[in-house]
Amino acid sequence: MTQPTQQTDNQARRLLTDMLDAALAVAQPDRCLRDYLPEPVKGRTLVIGAGKASAAMARALEQHWPGDLEGLVVTRYGYAVPCERIEILEAAHPVPDQAGLDAAKRILDRVKGLTEDDQVIMLISGGGSALLPLPAEGISLEDKQSISQALLKSGATISEMNTVRRHLSAIKGGRLAAACHPAKVVNLLISDVPGDDPANIASGPTVGDATTCSDALAIVDHYDIHLPQRIRSGLESGWFESVDPDDPRLSRVETHLVATPQKSLEAAAEVARKAGVTPMILGDSLEGEARDVGKVMAGIARQVRHYGQPVTPPCVLLSGGETTVTVRGDGNGGRNVEYLLSLATALAGQVDTWALAADTDGVDGAAEIAGAVVSPSTLERAFGLGINPLESLANNDGHGFFQALGDSVVTGPTLTNVNDFRVVLVL
Template identity: 60%
Template sequence: MNIPPPQQQPREFLRALFDAAVARALPDVVMREHLPPPPKGRTLVLGAGKAGGAMAAALDAMWPHDAPLSGLVVTRYGHVPPAYKAHGGRIEVVEASHPVPDDAGREAARRIAALTKGLTPDDLVLCLISGGGSALLSLPADGVRLEEKQAINRALLKSGAAIDEMNCVRKHLSAIKGGRLGAMCSPAQVVTLLISDVPGDDPAVIASGPTVPDPTTCADALAVLKRYGIDVPSHVRAGLEAGRFETPKPGDERLANRSVRMIATPHQSLEAAAALARRAGIEAHVLSDEIEGESREVAKVHVALAKEIARRGSPFRKPCVILSGGETTVTVKEKGGRGGRASEFLLSSAIALQGEPGIHVLAADTDGIDGVEDNAGAIVTPDTLARAEAAGKKARDFLDRNDAYSFFDAIGDLVVTGPTFTNVNDFRAILVV
């Protein structure tokens, strides 16, 4: 890969780092070494997530053509690799809604559950799981309507709850997540191939852990709902209070014959970006791949570090790039605003930087979609605020109404990639020259 000179082409340099991070997590790059041998019986492929289509296509290409292979995977609308969508393969891939589930996701989850019937100890189930699977694999628990799950999901997304908190609630209101899919597959061997999009890479949190035991409880889910003031229908609350929605726990015999293989993680992608920067002669520092918190507040901490580097050469000497990942949150205060975690981080960064010379920032979601918009993220440069003011745009007004997308769109600084066909969560890079 050609590396743009960071001092002369900071935008292009930061974009190259993002592209390197994404490339490190592509299924056709990372999957092969994690595949088990074909079983004595049949191989069934089940899965869900934003990377599900690409994972299915990669597996289909790598699996021996003389070995039986079939199954069903659900991914987000528009996230099936074009070649696989056009020509198909041995694994069916269907599309559904994210981040709020829809009827297509419910039907896909119902069909996935039905495919587990009749499995034997000689059979192998390959579960392809990536971020986004919580919404895409939506089969409500008995007595819970899809419309109720949709409303609860919307409230969680706007609440500022962390991903593990959201997924605690989601799995307890599901008939297929929180280890239930894994239990359905018993007595077959189950191998779960995971692309992580969560801080800490916990298999029980990624896509709400459909194939692994769930250590959380109905009481934990109730505590999350109380913490964020989320109202749920009385019969849903009663089901949680009575423990009727409890999930399979560690030690459940139905989940004994399983293995989990992490094929791509946020840390690996950050290290790939760091390696590219170093090849360009720029020292790179990975802060963490587990950063959480309100996007606008996380931005202030990152900017304070960048300013310290720029002004005092501490704790790192410039030129350098600082990298981080994780999953921040946005507490939505006003209706009508557009933008996701990355865009809000950037708008808060621009305000905190106030045109500080020599500091450029890129933040983007590695799946290519920041929230529900058509951008992956955006870029902040030393003249961001000046250009916005010349266009009559006041950054603080846009931040107050959670409208970061509109701000960066107005000045032409959105980063638009389209679906990347993977998902290792937030990517942030701050270049100090």
């Protein structure tokens, strides 16, 4: 099978990275936040935030806010940016730590005593759930860490994980918004979740929660997550119930999505059009096991390559969402690289087909790597290095596989988070 020329390979890779850059650029807080800022009020304006993009959101807010401002936000280690009036804290993600617990306590304390004349601007983005690990009464930080790690390895969807998190928290599931009552609350959200449901962005600390303790219990039982008896009893009794969307304390809450996965996919599609390549957006909320999604996407790419359906080459297949990985091996993981490794093995070196997948926050799994690139030569080069792709996939070692090939995508902290970005290029 004839491989593409080096020039063609370089051009394909450049187009893929240009599309990723466009997807990230349109979701940058300094670009997307200003159109959603509320008017100043008679009283205080307090800024509270949590998430991987929250510090960059705070800086953008400071730059465009016309009046007095104060506040406190928490972001992931390494994602802080300098602000003048808003204090920036850092904590661990994806498994919470003591710094996150201390930050959550300070945030709840900061919103005490507000009046009807005050307003709170909430800057919430993906990652905020782990960064606000304030457990409900009777639950320890160690409990939260253990349950979080188990959920991350279980294959549970982000929606399922957040349902559990909301019901074990003293700050999520609308509790932070309720604590701000009677002040006005303006939520400015960067979505990293399939469907853009505000209740699932950072586990919804500032919006009501329609799920119940029974829902959370059903999820942990389905994935066989061990719970200490005191926590199970709290869920069974409804003691850990979250704040209902109709709770009167939430009557002055308004919510705006300032950046979403769909907007980023559309920005990438425009880059493809300008390059003379037809874009097709398959969806912004594709979920499922990463390796299964990889097989499905490979099937679509084969259909395009051989039959010109559902779109004629040259084209790109764009998708977003958040896949899951059920960890069985001891590799260093990453859902985007697991998806790509599965895609590569299913394509089996299909000529004129490349792919890129990356987490838009710059961190795929626990590695400081955003994702990777697949080319027609991926499998051939791997075997040349003595690496068996199927063995790497079975061991959940996507990052190890692509690092060995030099095909990792490293962005560093992107200061935003609009979920996973996936593109397949068929020339």
